[in-house]
Every structure is written in C-alpha cells, then in structure tokens.
Amino acid sequence: MYNLAKRLFPICRSITGNGVRQTLSILREYIPLNVVEVPSGTRAFDWTVPDEWNITDAYVNDEYNHRVIDFRRSNLHVVGYSHPVKGWVSGGELMSHLHTLTDKPTAIPYVTSYYNRTWGFCLPFYDLKELYGRRYYVCVDSTLRPGSLTYGELIIPGESRAEILLSTYTCHPSLANDNLSGVVMTTFLAQELLRRKNRYTYRIIFIPETIGAIVYLSRHYREMQAKTIAGYAITCVGTEGRFSYVPSRHPESLTNRATYSTVRGRDCYDYSDRGSDERQYCSPGIDLPVGSLMRQKYHVYRQYHTSDDNLSFISEKGLQESLAMYLSCLDTIENNREWTAVHPCEPQLGRRGLYNKITQDFMAHADGSDLLTIAGNAGLPMDTAIATAKVLHEQGLII
Numbered sequence: 266m267y268n269l270a271k272r273l274f275p276i277c278r279s280i281t282g283n284g285v286r287q288t289l290s291i292l293r294e295y296i297p298l299n300v301v302e303v304p305s306g307t308r309a310f311d312w313t314v315p316d317e318w319n320i321t322d323a324y325v326n327d328e329y330n331h332r333v334i335d336f337r338r339s340n341l342h343v344v345g346y347s348h349p350v351k352g353w354v355s356g357g358e359l360m361s362h363l364h365t366l367t368d369k370p371t372a373i374p375y376v377t378s379y380y381n382r383t384w385g386f387c388l389p390f391y392d393l394k395e396l397y398g399r400r401y402y403v404c405v406d407s408t409l410r411p412g413s414l415t416y417g418e419l420i421i422p423g424e425s426r427a428e429i430l431l432s433t434y435t436c437h438p439s440l441a442n443d444n445l446s447g448v449v450m451t452t453f454l455a456q457e458l459l460r461r462k463n464r465y466t467y468r469i470i471f472i473p474e475t476i477g478a479i480v481y482l483s484r485h486y487r488e489m490q491a492k493t494i495a496g497y498a499i500t501c502v503g504t505e506g507r508f509s510y511v512p513s514r515h516p517e518s519l520t521n522r523a524t525y526s527t528v529r530g531r532d533c534y535d536y537s538d539r540g541s542d543e544r545q546y547c548s549p550g551i552d553l554p555v556g557s558l559m560r561q562k563y564h565v566y567r568q569y570h571t572s573d574d575n576l577s578f579i580s581e582k583g584l585q586e587s588l589a590m591y592l593s594c595l596d597t598i599e600n601n602r603e604w605t606a607v608h609p610c611e612p613q614l615g616r617r618g619l620y621n622k623i624t625q626d627f628m629a630h631a632d633g634s635d636l637l638t639i640a641g642n643a644g645l646p647m648d649t650a651i652a653t654a655k656v657l658h659e660q661g662l663i664i
C-alpha cells in the first residue's frame with residue numbers, strides 16, 4: 266500500500282481533471298474500476314458540476330528571473346482551481362494572492378477555490394519574508410473550461426443484493442494521510458473483497474469529496490436507499506495513531522453498532538464532528554447509515570492540510586492495521602445474523618465438549634436477537650461471538 270501511495274503522491278489531483286484520471290487508471294491495475302465521466306454543467310441536487318481544471322506549470326519569478334515559488338517542487342504551491350494568469354504584478358498585489366500559516370511557519374498550506382474564480386500561491390510563512398521585491402512575474406499555466414468530473418466505481422456482488430457502501434475521495438493533491446491513505450487502503454480492501462465470497466454486495470466508489478458524493482448520490486440514491494445496510498466514508502487511515510470514529514447520524518445504525526463492538530480503545534466523536542462525505546450520505550433526504558473510521562482525525566492532527574501531511578507521516582504498518590480493522594468491521598457486519606436456541610432450557614453442552622462460560626453465556630442470550638445484541642448481552646468480544654456462533658450452529662444448537 267505504501268508503494269502505491271508513493272506512486273500516486275506526486276500527481277496533482279483536484280475535484281476534476283487529468284490528475285484524477287491518471288490516479289484512477291493506476292488503480293485499475295489493481296481492481297477493475299468502472300470509470301465514469303460526468304459533463305460540466307450537469308445538475309446534481311443544489312449543485313452543478315464545475316468546469317474541468319488542468320494545470321501544467323505555475324511559478325512566481327523575481328525581477329532577476331529566479332523562480333521564488335515553483336509548482337514543480339510541490340503542487341500544494343498553487344491554489345487548487347487557480348485560473349490561468351501570466352504577467353507582472355506589484356509586490357503588494359502578489360501578497361494579496363499568497364497563503365501562509367503563521368502557526369505552522371515551515372509548512373505549505375493546502376488551499377482550494379473551486380467555486381470562486383481566483384488565482385493564488387501557497388508557501389511556508391518563513392519563505393514569505395524573502396519576498397520583499399517591487400514586482401514579480403506570475404504564471405499559472407492552467408485551463409479551466411467545460412470538461413467533466415471523473416469518478417471510479419466497483420460493484421462486487423454478494424449472495425444478497427443488500428449493500429455495503431465504501432466511499433473514498435480522490436480530489437486531494439500531494440497529501441498522504443488525507444487522503445492517499447484512504448485511496449490506497451480502499452483499493453486493497455476491494456482486492457481482498459474480490460478474493461472472498463461475500464454475503465453482502467459491496468459498492469465501492471472513488472469520488473471527489475462533496476461534489477463527487479453529491480453527483481454520485483443524485484444518480485444512484487434511490488437504489489442506494491433501498492439496498493444499503495451499512496457504509497463507511499474512508500479517509501485518514503495511514504498513520505499509527507489511535508482509531509477514531511465519526512458515527513452515522515442515526516445512533517443505532519448497523520454501521521455504528523458494528524464499529525463500536527469491533528474497534529476498541531478508539532477516540533469517539535459525535536455526528537457534529539463530521540467532516541467528510543458522511544455529510545452527504547447521512548443528510549436528510551438521503552439518510553444512509555454511513556460512518557467514518559479513521560486513525561487521527563482530519564482537523565485534529567497538526568499536519569492536516571499542509572505539506573507536512575507527506576509520505577513520512579504515513580506508514581505501511583499504519584495502513585495494514587487500518588485495513589485489518591476495516592476487514593474486522595466488515596466481518597462483524599457479514600456475520601451479524603439472528604440466532605435462536607433450538608432447545609428450551611440449556612442444552613447439554615458437556616457431552617459435546619462445549620461446557621464453558623463463553624458458550625453458556627452465548628446460549629443464555631440466543632433468543633432470536635442478532636449477533637451484535639447477543640455479544641453485547643453476553644459480554645463477548647465480537648470475534649469470540651462470531652467463532653462461538655459458528656461452533657454452536659455446526660452442533661445444531663442454534664438456528
């Protein structure tokens with residue numbers, strides 16, 4: 266996963282454009298994604314697909330023709346969706362188009378302006394003090410014109426038509442945890458699900474954040490409302506920090522119950538802490554049970570939306586742990602069947618070699634409730650409950 270992140274890291278992605286296409290075409294080496302193009306101008310609920318943005322170069326030169334800001338060194342140096350510009354500007358005018366962070370003075374901030382047409386550059390606050398010249402030559406070699414929004418989709422059919430939604434976003438440029446980690450982990454999760462025989466159908470989408478989720482929902486929400494039993498907005502899964510969970514809006518959703526019972530020692534957030542595409546999936550009128558399981562959460566970690574969220578901030582170990590945790594949550598959901606004891610009174614566990622506190626407690630609560638409820642009432646960890654249900658079912662003691 267880390268190697269894939271390394272490969273994708275330099276690509277200048279945005280909510281539209283060739284960086285997204287290039288990213289999805291690399292992902293297609295791993296999983297059979299269906300790539301969809303939605304033309305600029307397409308309406309999606311209260312939104313409209315914007316013009317497509319592409320950029321080849323951008324820089325600021327001083328009067329001696331030295332590049333003092335250079336897009337080729339980091340694509341974060343340019344405000345995302347900057348319109349093309351070429352020409353001399355005064356030092357004062359340049360300043361009004363520069364973005365820095367005084368509290369993180371060595372980092373380049375990540376800034377976008379998708380819906381207000383402007384141009385701008387981002388740089389470390391410490392580099393700003395070098396820019397005291399009278400005038401500068403500014404070049405943003407970009408195009409901003411009708412094209413399309415690009416997303417990737419993979420449906421993995423299961424035994425049931427009921428679906429689990431896995432959604433991640435592809436619109437961030439060179440930022441590792443937010444959200445190359447989500448892109449690569451979702452890719453490997455999809456690979457694993459393709460290898461398995463699944464009870465549920467998986468709908469896995471790689472979309473630009475917000476506008477992509479809204480566009481996707483506008484085309485599929487009725488079908489998704491009818492089929493989706495659980496889902497995750499996958500982001501910020503590349504570090505080795507504690508797990509964090511932003512729950513879906515309805516507290517009792519299967520996604521929330523499965524995550525709470527599977528992920529221990531996590532940081533708990535509230536739906537009011539939402540920040541990614543669960544905002545769309547859980548919105549009134551859509552109302553899908555989608556939460557977001559992360560490591561350190563966006564907004565919380567110091568490197569968030571800066572050049573410090575780079576490849577040294579994430580690790581293969583962090584990605585592998587996150588992948589394993591997502592698979593555990595999906596195991597919980599896949600195994601959450603209702604179980605009923607076959608015999609009234611306790612069965613005779615001793616003659617089956619099953620006489621122990623765990624099986625006794627399981628049987629004591631197998632009253633037709635689902636496995637999450639039984640595990641909760643019996644005080645059993647979910648993996649133990651799954652294994653116990655399997656044995657008891659094979660012995661014909663629960664159906």
Ligand code: ZN
Pocket residue numbers: 437443563570
């Ligand atoms: Zn972000």
